[in-house]
Amino acid sequence: MAPDAVAAGKRRISQRCQNEIAAGGANKVWQEVSALARQAGVIDLGQGYPDFEGSAVARQSAIAALQEKDKALLNQYSPIPGLPALSSEIAAIYKRLWGQELDPQQEVLVTSSATEGVYACMQAFLDPGDECVFFEPHFPWYPTSTRMASGVPKAITLSKDNDFRIQEDVLDAALSSGKAKVLIINSPHNPTGHVMDQEEMDIVARQAKKHDVIVIADDAYEGQVFTGHKGHIKLAQMEGMWERTVTLGTASKMFSLTGWRVGWVTGPQELISALRIVHAYSTFCAPTPLQYGVAEALKAEDGSFDNTPERMAETAKMLCDALTELGLPVTTPRGGYFIVADLSSTGLTDMQFIKALIQAARVACTPMSVFYTSSDAPNNLVRFAICKNRQTIVDAIQRLNATGLEAILAKAAAHA
Known part of the structure; x- marks a missing residue:
């Protein structure tokens, strides 16, 4: 492309977008790793999406919304705050499973994924120069x-x-800079699988109140605590935290429907009202037939979440044992979709290991370096997804065992 055309293109693009394009960062690495994982015959344990069917109730209900004549209006816009039936069921399940009282009309916003919820929170709560504090990875x-x-x-x-x-x-x-406005917590934690206990929640509550910050509780994996839903603590229910906390949830993880892009935010009316403004002028509403499907799934949910927590606890143990046997220490998760393995003993960086693993064993994982912002981020950790069919994990383990660490290291050395 001619230099003058490049210059003209830059003039048309906002500086903040130019900065993100130039940085590349996680998005660039994601694209590279995803392309490697999509090669024929590779078992993809990199990206966090299930390879099994999501909620049958949700899928069947969405089909009914699409096909049944008396549900024709479910294929049109929903109200901006969300389909009333879904808002009501979100409030109902939070009451049923976690004892939290919510007004579905004022304290719930349905979004096009929890990712939109994150974006809306930043747009609604931050002014230029305000700090958003979060934990890495x-x-x-x-x-x-x-x-x-x-x-x-x-x-x-x-x-x-x-x-x-x-x-x-x-x-x-x-939080002591005087500029901190927002604090994000994420439990169960992506990518480590750590589940925050009461002591940690108490720390967050004390510091949030001391420094007067808004807390975004990213509870995307709230239904994937291996010991059951009661093992998940709702920060918003703690003393003095309701008025400063918004909570993110999603059908992507709760019902293994990552492609549906239906999420929600709950919190005090003052904060939800601001989020509704951002949502109205971005996506307007999540897909209505899918909102209906999620509402029906929530209505039927008893806290077992199709036994996915137990299934993932099993696949986590299987893969943790296999990686340990291979010579890679792991961090044992207590929830979520992932486990983390340590490559220190191999002398390889995360990307060197991933490329060698794909070439030698036809198994893909994700570099943990994409989950860090700091310049001194570790590059000797990798993330494996456990949100897969048991047979997928069995097949991956068989490939790891058949290949062995020495062959993976040899493949890396050959391409050094």
Whole structure:
């Protein structure tokens, strides 16, 4: 392309988008890793999407909305805050499983995924220069969504040696700049599988109140705690936290429907009203037939979530055992979709290992470096997805065992 055409293109693009394009960052790595994982015959344990059927109730109900004549209006716009039936069922399940009282008309917003919920929160809560504080490793959309709202992302690094637990003195220091406006927590945690306990939640509550920040509780994996839903603590229910907390949820993880892009945000009316403005002028509404399907699934949900927590606890143990046997120490998860393996003993970076693993064993995983913002991020950790059919995990383990670590290292050396 001619230089003058490039210059003209840049003039048409906002500076903040130019900055993200130039940085590349996680998006660039994601594209590279995804392309490698899509090669024929590769078992993809990189990206966090199930390879089994999602909620049958949700799928059958959505089909009915699409096909049945008396449900024709379910194929048109829903109200901006969401389909009333879905808002009501979100409130109902939070009451049923976690004892939380919500007004579905004022304290619930249905979004086009929890990812939109993150974006809407940044747009609604941040002014230029405000800091959004979060823990790394982190969901890669946190810092970019912050910058797109002209905010300043600020990462607190969690230590693998401390089991990725929150330390109060570190959090206190990070919130003491006078610029912190928003704090994000994520439990169960993507990518480590850590589930925050009461002690950690108490730390977050104390520091949030001390520094007067809004907390985004990213509860995307709230239905995937291996010990059951009662093992998940709702920050918004703790003393003094309701008025400053918004909670994100999603059908993607609760019902294994990552392609549906139906999520929600709950919180006090004041904060939800602001989020509704952003939502109205971005996506307007999530797909109505899919909202209906999710509403019906929530209505039928008893807290077992189609036994996916138990299934993932099993696949997590299987893969943790296999990777340990291979010579790669792992962090044992307590929930969520993933496990983390340590490559320190191999001397390889995450990308070197991933490329060699795909070539040698035809198994893909994800570099943990994409989940860090800090310049000194570790590059010796990888993430494996456990949200797969048991047979998929069995097949991957068989390939790992048949290949062995020495062959993977040899493949890496051959391409050094």
